[in-house]
Amino acid sequence: MQRTLKELSLKDGDSLLVLEPQSLNSSVFTLNEDIVTVTTPSDCRWLQVEYQPPGGGGAEKQEKMRIRVPASGNMLLGEVKQRAVEELRLQEQPPDSQFCLRQVDCSGKLLPPVCEELSVRDAGVRLMTTLTLCPGNAPKASQLFLHFSVGSAPPAGVEMDIIMEETCTVKECLHSILDLVKLDGTCWHLRRLDWCEDVGEPLMDEDASLSELKISNGETLIVTEGLLPPKGxxxxxxxxxxxxxxxxxxxxxxxxxxxxxxxxxxxxxxxxxxxxxxxxxxxxxxxxxxxxxxxxxxxxxxxxxxxxxxxxxxxxxxxxxxxxxxxxxxxxxxxxxxxxxxxxxxxxxxxxxxxxxxLVKDEDLGPKEVLLYIKMGVPGERCYYPPEELIWDASHDSCPRSLRAAVAALYGLSPDSLLLAKQQLEKWSWEEISNWNQQVSKKKRKKKTESLLGAPFYLKDGDTIGVKNLLIDSNRVFSTPDDEEGQRKLKDQAEQQRKGRQVSGPDGVGPLGKNGTTKSRKPEVALSINASNILGVGFATRQVGNVTKPTVAISKDGDKVVVKTMSTFRNTEISAKMGEEFDETTPDDRHVKSTFSMEGDKLVQVQKWNDKETKFVREIKDGKMVMTLTFEGVTAVRTYEKA
Missing domain, CATH: 3.10.20.90 (Phosphatidylinositol 3-kinase Catalytic Subunit; Chain A, domain 1)
Structure with a gap:
């Protein structure tokens, strides 16, 4: 008890076992000098294997067959499979029949086959859990089990599987896939899915191995038509x-x-x-x-x-x-x-x-010159004249007063007579732009800038600005009949989505995408935090957060990243441009400065507050979204799986 943690060779991520003295007298724990041995009880040494017999001749689907196989942590998974095949009497199948063992995630999706050369413990398989016996080969320790789709990302494209050596090159992998799907020609290349599960960047280096490109087990590749351009x-x-x-x-x-x-x-x-x-x-x-x-x-x-x-x-x-x-x-x-x-x-x-x-005249826009479409309202009517282009120079002043002056100059009117609003296309609404009062921070006594390029308007190229001339138009409402119809459809869509969640359960249905298709939710699995009071969040708040099952939806809206977190505890939404600092209020009511950036295929978010820094890294691994949080040397990992 007098030795330091350094002398005990403890490091981040190590597990500690705390026992009461009387526990050492049981058959489960034995003490030999300073070493405690944990013996798994005999009634816990098993794995359940289930098998779905194939239906044939139009017959109804047969019931799943389930058996328990005696197992230990040191037992090879190949032995588990062999015993399962024998007990299920599947050795009578045709000689070329092959089987593999696959785990199932919480949504019922099959994970990549486990490597049969590994032990139960080394493969990360827990005793007293269920494995599914499926047709197909299992990858060896030096191989990768990959999903692939031709032309488009799942679910639009048909997803298939292939096993490749880690050392094979991208070109060899592509040729193997083309042979498997019987595609001819050389006008094809491979792409991988990016962090938001869209078709991402092509694999440019065809001579690099899959391991060098850090392609992991269970990853999805997209076969895309067209030759790769030369390097550079x-x-x-x-x-x-x-x-x-x-x-x-x-x-x-x-x-x-x-x-x-x-x-x-x-x-x-x-x-x-x-x-x-x-x-x-x-x-x-x-x-x-x-x-x-x-x-x-x-x-x-x-x-x-x-x-x-x-x-x-x-x-x-x-x-x-x-x-x-x-x-x-x-x-x-x-x-x-x-x-x-x-x-x-x-x-x-x-x-x-x-x-x-x-263009009808030459143009060389500066970094803070924004192209806006200005629409003047028709007096007494709920509609607008055709839009006119306005190049607004926000380099010296990006506040509402500057924009109002630019619009007034465009129409030859007084700025005080104009009322402006930004059109929110996806919400079928208008957000009025007014001269708000500058807010002063109590801590640092600094005035917050009222820039229209930042929150909450984020004006960018192509945005539409509605204008009301109050001298001749008393109607201060910007919405049109089309807006009301669009909002009604959005409400109907939200109601249908809510009813669908009630039928499918809390984790069954994700939010609707822009094309009307349903996006898969990513229900939470275990969260492990190796700290007693991380980020200074109170114990009660952390306890409430631990029992929630948040759904995280990440999307790109133009040059902005939108991260939505929905749970029974609290819903949050972050929307910001890549690389630009923005103000954020965290779920535990901390006021931070945040920035989004990309590191390869990883979405990185950095929060700064009180001379401290928190880093979130979101990436796709083995078909799951993994979020890694780092704060003052402490790392926490949360994994989300597709429903």
Whole structure:
């Protein structure tokens, strides 16, 4: 008892066993000098194996067969499988029949097969749990069990499995997959799923091994059509921004401002390529791809775009008369700035979608010049005139007063007579922009800046600003009949979602995505914290948090990251731009400064408060989302699984 923790060679993550003195007299614990041996009781030394016999000839599904196999921590899983096969009398199956053991997560999904060369303990299999006996081979210790899908990520694409050596290269893995699905040709490459389970970056180094790229067991790869560009080159998809502002359609009957930015297939009678409609004023049409070095400048990119056959009839004096948008999730999200900036500095990657727009005058936007669409309300009516472009310079002043002055100059009106609001497309609502009072922090006595580029408005390129001229329009309500109809549909959708959760249980149904499909929830599994009072959160708060089962939904909205946490204890939502610091109030009411960033495929969030720092790292491992929290040398890990 007098030795220090260092002398005992204790380190982070070690487990401690605390026993009462009388426990050493039992048959479970034995003491030999300073070593305590824990003996598993005989009635706990077993594993349950279940097997679903295949149905045949249209017969009804047979009941699962379950047996208990005597097991210990040192027993090889291969022996467990062999005993299960014998007791289930499956050795009478055809000679080429192979079986493997797989664990099942809390949602009932099969996990990758366990390695039969490992012991029960080394494989992380707990005694008195259930393994499923499935058709197929088990990977060896030097192999990886991988899921793959052709063309798109699950559930849109059909998911299949393959076993590969850790030392095989990306090219060898691709060829094996193509042979398995009987695909010909060399115009294919592999991509991996990113942290939000969308199709991510391609595996550029085809000569690298799977282990070098840190591809783990149970990971999903996507087989994508198209050749990889040469190293250092990018392949970018280009869309044309077609101006339809001269349309004869009466604005009074137009869609009052809600831009429908969904991909619309127009191939058919017209024979045109797929196009994307943004409201009634803009149409985007796919015009091809460009391959260009990531060291090329934005001006070089514009010049190369103009060489595409679809742009041969577009007359522009110089590349400065072209505006290039970044497309994400089928939306115009950001204008690329800085004609001398390299594509690498602009953070473009292979597969990025870009939109090219012809301008009537040259343009070279600064880093804090924002393109906004301004819509003036029709006096006495619940609709708007067609939008006008406004380039707002927020480099010197980004407060509401500056924006109001810019809008007033656009229309030749007095700033005091204008009422402004930002359109929230996804919510079918408008958020009024007013001159709020500056707040003073009691701790540091610093004035908080009232920037429209930050919370709560986050103005960015392409946002729509509604304007009311109070001199001739007494109606201060920005919403339109279309907004009311959209909000009604959102309420109906939320009600259907709530009813679906009641039928499926608390962990059965996730939130609806933008395309109306249901996203899988990630129910919580065990949380292990190796600290007595981490982050200074009170004991009662931690106890309440431990019994909740939060659902975490992470998504990208343009250049913003949205993290929603929903539980019976408390619901929170964080929305912030990548790389920009923002104010956050944590569930335990701490006021912190937070920043989001990407480290490879990992989403990193850093919170700073009272000269302290907390780091959250979220990543996808073995089909699960793993969140690692680090604070003052203490690490906590929480794992979420798909329902």
């Amino acid at each position: 080159f990018l392949k970018l998809s280009v869309w044309l921004h077609v101006d339809q502002s001269n349309s004869t359609e009466d604005f009074m009957h137009a869609d009052n401002g809600h831009a429908q930015e969904d991909m619309l297939e127009t191939v058919g009678e017209t024979g045109h390529p797929p196009s994307l409609n943004v409201g009634n004023m803009v149409k985007l049409r796919s015009i091809g791809q460009v391959e260009i070095s990531d060291e090329a400048s934005l001006e070089d990119l514009k010049t190369q775009m103009l060489t595409l056959s679809a742009l041969q009839d577009v007359c522009v004096p110089t590349a400065a008369f072209v505006r290039v948008w970044l497309l994400e999730g089928q939306k115009l999200v950001r204008i690329l700035r800085g004609k001398h900036h390299t594509l690498r500095k602009l953070k473009l990657s292979t597969g990025t979608d870009l939109c090219v727009q012809q």
